[in-house]
Amino acid sequence: MIKKEVTNKYADLEVALQIDCKKCSGLCCVALYCMKSDGFPENKQAGVPCKHLTTDFCCDIHPLLAAKKMKGCLAYDCFGAGQKVTQSSYVNENWKTNPDKADEIFQVFMKVFQLHQIAWYLLEALSLVSDDRAKDEIDALLVENIQMTATTEILVIDIASYKMRVDQALKKVSDQVAADSSDGTNGKDYFGKNFKGANLDGRDFSMALMIAANLKGCSLKKTNFLGADMRDANIKDTDLSGCVFLTQMQINAAQGNAKTKLPANLSRPFSWQGE
Ligand code: SF4
Ligand code: SF4
Incomplete structure (x- = not known):
């Protein structure tokens, strides 16, 4: 394939x-509906404007979202x-x-x-x-x-x-x-797991918990991230250009840097700049 x-x-x-x-x-x-514990500025009912939304529909703290650790807004x-x-x-x-x-x-x-x-x-x-x-x-x-x-x-x-x-x-x-590419070692719970530098080509991480997993410098050709929870996954210095089913929301929730390579259809989050 x-x-x-x-x-x-x-x-x-x-x-x-x-x-x-x-x-x-x-x-x-x-x-x-937003919850402060999920990285939004405050608990907010659905249908109620966030207090930071300006009259022309911009966010008045947009440049500060990363510093304020508003991960929900960033992701x-x-x-x-x-x-x-x-x-x-x-x-x-x-x-x-x-x-x-x-x-x-x-x-x-x-x-x-x-x-x-x-x-x-x-x-x-x-x-x-x-x-x-x-x-x-x-x-x-x-x-x-x-x-x-x-x-x-x-x-x-x-x-x-x-x-x-x-x-x-x-x-x-x-x-x-x-x-086509599995090595038979697929699983679903990789919370905090350190994969640093590993060859993960073809691994099936679909629906897996990848929260805070360290993927720094891993090889990820045709690695499947369909629905994986990528919050705070370390993808610094990592080439993700060949992986599959990775969305912008997953990228936004992960921790990358200027050296992270992304699939062509995804954008580098502004909060990664300068890292
Ligand atoms: S992006 Fe800005 S305006 Fe929108 S919910 Fe987050 S803090 Fe509020
Ligand atoms: S993320 Fe989507 S819904 Fe939110 S302000 Fe941007 S375009 Fe609108």
Whole structure:
């Protein structure tokens, strides 16, 4: 199984899944329930604006988030749902200009977030499969996804059965990646484990606890991080460019530095600068 470039057919979708906070109305800072213990500034009810959200939807302490150890704010990534809802789903209105619609807007945001997250995984899967049947299956799921996020009736769509089909398709790809490269030593609990400098090529860390694990300088070609908890994992001086199913949110939650190499579709968190 060779990782290939995702076809240009989905170039627009790839861009749409990258967050662009300047085009958003601060949706995550209002719609979500936050807990101080999870690295947010305070306990906050869903639907209540964070006290640091400015009138033009910026964060007044953004440059200080790392120093203040606000890991929840640093790690969050909406897969582009915020700007999609602000710019496309609700043109010329937002939760602030139309408070009567605020709850509805927040629900749409949560649904688009789920669908965008799924689309991200499907694109990653599409880059990994080589046989036409698997490609067609993922392709059909992506087309369905795009149609659902484009409709104005998104809240009445039940995505449970869609998610089930996606899970099955992703499991097949994930199993195939593991079968192609597993060394038979896969596990799920690596809390704080020191892997420093190890060759972890092809390891299956899907859904694994990697909290505070030391991956510094490891070789991670085709290593599968699907759903792994990467909070505070040490990925300094580490080349992650060949690993699979690694998301921006996982990267944001980990500890990297200027020498960390990332997959092409992920960005270096601003909080890593200068380390
Ligand atoms: S919802 Fe997304 S785009 Fe909007 S501010 Fe939050 S992370 Fe940025
Ligand atoms: S501190 Fe900033 S990024 Fe975090 S929830 Fe508040 S406004 Fe948003």
